Amino acid sequence: MGQVRFYTRSGRTPAEALFDRLDARFADEGWPVSLSEVDEKAELFEASVYFEDADTVDETAVREAFGDAEPVREDLPDIDWMAEVLAGLKPVRAGRFLVHGAHDRDKVLPNDLAIEIEAGQAFGTGHHGTTAGCLTMIESVVRRRRPRNALDLGTGSAVLAIAFAKLARRPVLATDIDPVAIAVARQNVRANGVSRYVETATATGFGSPAFRRAAPFDLVIANILAGPLMQLAPQLARHLSADGDVVLSGILERQRDAVLSAYRIQGLFHRRTLRRGEWVTLHLCRNRAGAV
CATH class of the missing domain: 3.30.70 (Alpha-Beta Plaits)
Known part of the structure; x- marks a missing residue:
């Protein structure tokens, strides 16, 4: 057995x-x-x-x-993997955000922006360096720039879309190529009380009517992989507002310069790199002022 x-x-x-x-x-x-x-x-x-x-x-x-x-x-060993995963997953704090499972609701403090995501659903519980890096960067961008709307491209569990909605209280479109991920994302959006702000859609790249309805975006968040991010750079830039910001992750340190080059060609300038282990999260913008 x-x-x-x-x-x-x-x-x-x-x-x-x-x-x-x-x-x-x-x-x-x-x-x-x-x-x-x-x-x-x-x-x-x-x-x-x-x-x-x-x-x-x-x-x-x-x-x-x-x-x-x-x-x-x-x-494979006969193990209750969900129990094992939940036992090993501790709440993750990234700025004001606290990503946690239902078993850790008692860890939420009064001023936390709590995001409840169960392990074993779609990608993105906050424990991976790329997700945590994006959460930190989202808080920084929203505080400084106050975007009017956002796109979470490749949303997975919708943790990043939920984070933006809770912090900014503005509309965010969350898309993924996987319909199962989108079903999970919708559940998480409802469970976290942000259905008013978050729209979900199954879409490959930018191939969905939802983009035409919601664009241009003041903030685009994409935590995918370096290869797809570089391929999507032209389309992403076309859907960004004239003074928009971009947060990219799923990028290894050795891939950073190649990704930055792909977006620099599209008129997007590097503002900040956040490093977590071997992974980096990038903040880019339309405005050359303040870029590095």
């Missing part, structure tokens, strides 16, 4: 094709299928399928589904 997963690693295109095959074969039976990037520099991706009971898995069917890709079998 115990969980088991089968996986292979390859480039993006074959990994995506394999993910589609596994999803078509196993999703209707309730077995989770995943696709994740395991090495950005090497452009290496991992396609996996998980089974609840290792003793009853039909390995022949699994290997047939993988086709020419020989899967690796990994037997």
Whole structure:
């Protein structure tokens, strides 16, 4: 008894094709299928399928589904992962923001801007350096610039959109390519009492009518990865107001200069870099004054 997963690693295109095959074969039976990037520099991706009971898995069917890709079998310990994760996740403080789970509501202080996000949902519980860095930068930008509206691009759990809404009390559009993430984001928005301010939408890049309704944005927040951020630079700049600000993260220190160059071409100037471990969060703006 115990969980088991089968996986292979390859480039993006074959990994995506394999993910589609596994999803078509196993999703209707309730077995989770995943696709994740395991090495950005090497452009290496991992396609996996998980089974609840290792003793009853039909390995022949699994290997047939993988086709020419020989899967690796990994037997997983029989652990209540949610309990383990919640036990290890402590509240995260970033400026006035306190990101916490329901089990830590008693840690909220009177002047905190509390954001309740449960682990195990969509990406973004505040514990990763990129999310915490964005929260710190959002507070700084909102206090100084008072943006009238915002975009949280690649919202995941919606923690950043919720943070902006709680602090600025202004409209924010939260988008993601993953409809599951958007469903979770909507739940979190409601749970945190900011439905009045936050609109959610499933969208790839800037391909949604929601952008046309809400743009231009005074503040764009994008915590994704360096590669997609550079690809999206022209579209992002077109949806930014004439004096708008941008907060970018999901960027390794060694990728910082390349990202800054991609946005400098679009007329966006670097104002500040916030470092947390190997990750950086960038603040850019339209206005050259004060840029570095």
